Amino acid sequence: MVNIKKKISWQTAKTTGLPDDCEIDLETVAVTICGGGNGAHAGAAMLSHQGCKTSMYLSLKKEAAKLKHGIEQGGIKCEQLILDELIQYRGAPVVSDDASIVGGSDVIIILAPGFAHESILREIKPFLKDGALVGALPAHGGFDLVAKHVLAERIEDVTLFGTVSLPWAARIASYGMRVEILGTKEELPMSCHPRVPRVPIVQLFNSMFIGTTFPLGNDFLEITLWPANNIIHPGILYGQWKNWEGTPLHEKPLFYVGLDDFAASKLQGMSDEIQQVKIAVEKELGLTLSVPELSGFLLQSYGREIEDKSSLKRIFQTNPGYQGLTHPMRQTGEGNYVPDFSSRYLTEDLPHGLAVLRGIAGLVNVPTPCMDEVLSWGQNACGQKYLDNGTMTGKDVSHSGVPQRFGYHQVSELIF
Structure with a gap:
């Protein structure tokens, strides 16, 4: 017999926790992907397909316009290989070159090279809402130190997160239109600040991402x-x-x-x-x-x-x-x-x-x-x-x- 779990909103899960017989209704989760590269394409297509209210933020106007034009042709088609199974889906995120788009987001995921993390954090800092989840995939290389430096007094208003690498090896086949996920990691360790998250972030990420689970680590140093x-x-x-x-x-x-x-x-x-x-x-x-x-x-x-x-x-x-x-x-x-x-x-x-x-x-x-x-x-x-x-x-x-x-x-x- 299949147990059908009751869906509850992300706001409820944040406030009261996530009971074992419940799952997060992803349609109540607003996510902004910061970036426009391989990983950002894959993440935006996947999370949009999963039901999240997904947007993409790119500070460069020409790149944002190019991405928006591609998505308008029918969304981003993603072809994901998990073991020997190829699954296909589409996502149609909203694209903006205005950092204020993160203001309504519950989750902000930076899927961009490490050298862009600091500038992206500076751009979005004024618009972060209290309680937002802010992090990077991946977040090695001192992301937490950079975030502490940039966010300063705001660091305790958010949950900081990061993973050790990308969840996949991805490649853009057509900009704004098609991306290929060539290999999917089964597990991707995640760390947070505070170390014990105030919200059920692991359960949220396990629900949002296809084929990958996110065990919680002990400290960002990992x-x-x-x-x-x-x-x-x-x-x-x-x-x-x-x-x-x-x-x-x-x-x-x-x-x-x-x-x-x-x-x-x-x-x-x-x-x-x-x-x-x-x-x-x-x-x-x-x-x-x-x-x-x-x-x-x-x-x-x-x-x-x-x-x-x-x-x-x-x-x-x-x-x-x-x-x-x-x-x-x-x-x-x-x-x-x-x-x-x-x-x-x-x-x-x-x-x-x-x-x-x-x-x-x-x-x-x-x-x-x-x-x-x-x-x-x-x-x-x-x-x-x-x-x-x-x-x-x-x-x-x-x-x-x-x-x-x-x-x-x-x-x-x-x-x-």
Whole structure:
């Protein structure tokens, strides 16, 4: 016998809690997606399809107009692959370039690169209603520190949330019209401020998203230390291009599937260093943090889909969601390509990823030779500077989520 749960409004669930025999009526939930990229397309289509009152905020007028025009052709069609099943649906969110659109929203989800988080938070801050849920997917790289810095006195008026990565690997097929979800994570850990949420946010997210559940973590530090794109993207780039001498290639090399033994060893080395940092943080703060090894995270996310789990390299190479994805490249002539070191794999995943990890390691005096090696190469490749003579004092720290930027010199200061 199927138990049919009673639907209650989000406002009721916030006020009285969510009984076991009830579920949240998503038609009573207003959501704003901030961003217009792959993840924003997927999220907006999914949440609109699920019944949420969904809007999208983009500050750039031309981009917003382009997105609105595409959606007006029949909504965003989403094709989502979960295991071997392809499901299809459409969503038709409202689009605006006016930040005041968030004023009526219960949930504001920033689905944009890490370097855009600070400016988006500044734009929406005046319009946030008390009790709103405000967060980012993903929120690694010091998102909570940036949010505390920007929201200041408003930080206690909202519930801050974040996840360790995106719920999926998504790709826009036609802007404003069609998006493909190539791989769906089964579980995606979430953390909140306050640590114990005042509202049933986990149940809400489990209802809103298709194919993914959101277990609640212990502290935002778990998200910041979580081994994901913060080490994956810079590490794979380093392995592929560290000895590159400038000769163009005739085809784009495969990114994840092209992982070799050297790059895999650097990824493992950085993952091991994260574990050492985690242990030092736990000892100093008296906390228990749930932060897996890199291989553990990948298996937690894609375990049912990965064909060969025998090594870190084979986990990457046999993940269906990674098939066909190539290195970020620039075309220099007919059939010639060179690496694009201005891609977000460095410009986002260093200042809001690897550099933040290195900054926390410095707070607890844990040596990180693998992180230093990859970070030094990456910052030189993209013309930025975070690590300078062994300390996080480079000129570009001021545009990052690195703890030292905010004047934090003790790991205890990261807890608020």
